[in-house]
Amino acid sequence: EYKGLSKEQMLEIRRQNCNPMTMKITYYKKPVFIHQGHMQWVWDVDGKRYLDLFAGVATVSMGHCHPKVTAAAEKQLKKLWHTTNIYVYPSIHEYCEKLASRLPDPLKVVYLTNSGSEANDLAMLMARLHTGNFDIITFSGSYHGGSSQTMGLTSNSPYKYPIPTGSGCTNVMCPDVFRGPWGGSKCRDSPVQTIRECSCAHGHCMANEQYIKQLKETFATSLPSQIAAFFAEPIQGMGGAVQYPKNYLKEAYKLVRERGGHAPLTCCVQTGFGRTGAHFWGFQGHGVLPDIVTMAKGIGNGFPMGAVVTTAEIAASFVKALHFNTFGGNAMACAVASSVLDTIKEDGMQQNTLEVGTYLIGELAKLRDKYEIIGDVRGKGLQIGVEMVKDKASRDPLPPQAMNEMFEDIKDMGVLIGKGGVYGQTFRIQPPMCITKKDVDFFVAVFDKAVHSYMERN
Ligand code: PMP
Numbered sequence: 001e002y003k004g005l006s007k008e009q010m011l012e013i014r015r016q017n018c019n020p021m022t023m024k025i026t027y028y029k030k031p032v033f034i035h036q037g038h039m040q041w042v043w044d045v046d047g048k049r050y051l052d053l054f055a056g057v058a059t060v061s062m063g064h065c066h067p068k069v070t071a072a073a074e075k076q077l078k079k080l081w082h083t084t085n086i087y088v089y090p091s092i093h094e095y096c097e098k099l100a101s102r103l104p105d106p107l108k109v110v111y112l113t114n115s116g117s118e119a120n121d122l123a124m125l126m127a128r129l130h131t132g133n134f135d136i137i138t139f140s141g142s143y144h145g146g147s148s149q150t151m152g153l154t155s156n157s158p159y160k161y162p163i164p165t166g167s168g169c170t171n172v173m174c175p176d177v178f179r180g181p182w183g184g185s186k187c188r189d190s191p192v193q194t195i196r197e198c199s200c201a202h203g204h205c206m207a208n209e210q211y212i213k214q215l216k217e218t219f220a221t222s223l224p225s226q227i228a229a230f231f232a233e234p235i236q237g238m239g240g241a242v243q244y245p246k247n248y249l250k251e252a253y254k255l256v257r258e259r260g261g262h263a264p265l266t267c268c269v270q271t272g273f274g275r276t277g278a279h280f281w282g283f284q285g286h287g288v289l290p291d292i293v294t295m296a297k298g299i300g301n302g303f304p305m306g307a308v309v310t311t312a313e314i315a316a317s318f319v320k321a322l323h324f325n326t327f328g329g330n331a332m333a334c335a336v337a338s339s340v341l342d343t344i345k346e347d348g349m350q351q352n353t354l355e356v357g358t359y360l361i362g363e364l365a366k367l368r369d370k371y372e373i374i375g376d377v378r379g380k381g382l383q384i385g386v387e388m389v390k391d392k393a394s395r396d397p398l399p400p401q402a403m404n405e406m407f408e409d410i411k412d413m414g415v416l417i418g419k420g421g422v423y424g425q426t427f428r429i430q431p432p433m434c435i436t437k438k439d440v441d442f443f444v445a446v447f448d449k450a451v452h453s454y455m456e457r458n
Helices: 007-017 067-077 090-101 116-131 207-222 248-258 282-286 312-317 331-346 349-370 400-412 437-457
Strands: 034-038 041-044 049-052 109-113 136-139 169-172 229-232 265-267 292-295 306-310 374-380 383-388 418-420 426-429
Touching (some): 049 437, 067 331, 090 109, 116 265, 169 207, 331 349, 349 374, 400 426, 400 437
Parallel strands (some): 136 229, 229 265
Antiparallel strands (some): 109 306, 292 306, 418 426
């Protein structure tokens, strides 16, 4: 039973003592007051249980307070919390070796940080020092962090401040096969087909070549001949689980490498550690091999942590100054993250993600066929987006008011999901990887009801 601060006290403290923007991102008219979690469930202070399909933004991937991860944390808690890299302590070495063993050759050198922003910041620096070039490319709609450097990579207006941030970052058109000008049913590597027929002419899919043409135009108009890096998530997270046409990343990497960017970079902050089901790392689904991979979120199941993994060659260029991080790779984080890697394997989390995720995408696709306002269902594994539209013909985004009504309703019926997309038009489902088909059936019934009720009201 909960005996802490009252709801009113919490809201008052939030108003007085917390970052004022936190009031804005509460999202719900009637906020949720969470105080406890177990696996895919969280409880509010009144004892109401919610099915958590957002997992702290794809972070609590093993489940809240997963017994194995919690036991590993408890064990380490009594031994050693923190020391510095001046000394040699086992947990960081155990972890770096274990993490490196999960990446393909030659990605073998690990740097540990405390967040995704820090990891991306470090990767930017590394790419620039290694190539001797400065310019970095990212996709429109992306979110790569809140530090002043990564804010430059981020291409999402609500997260932009009106001051110079992260200079040298150029955004290219996100090759979004649903909202973008090109693409359609067969363009992406996805377990379900969109209802939109391929819009391409000439009897073959042109989405890939058109988006690549856009990229080439950016090279021709906005960038010097030599660049440092290309920064892309395998499936864009905050942008709303956006998927690209098949082969796009492969061809983009080639173009970047031709321009001196020896460091195409993949940001697996959301799509690593088995979240896409079919692959352990999201980039593997694109058949590409990045030179630098950044990761965070699911890496520590909620314990603050991030990492950059690169090649020995790039690491050798990153020695012009000492790189030091007080908490990066602390003994607690390493013990937790090590247990996460073990748990993914022991509990069959990746396989479950593939099976349950594919089932969920299929069930949601049925609702897409039933309702005019569900424009697109997409994703892989448990990295899923449901894009809401005014109608299927226009594909205009459903306005925030409508999104919020359904969002609130879904929460009141006991399910937490996320929202994303440049216009806030996409529901995001990125649950703990331990969810079951029964959870899926419950959510799909809830979602069906929320959409149905909204349509009846409007
Ligand atoms: N990259 C991506 C793709 C993210 O989704 C996020 C966080 N939403 C970040 C980077 C930044 O991570 P952090 O908040 O841990 O700094």
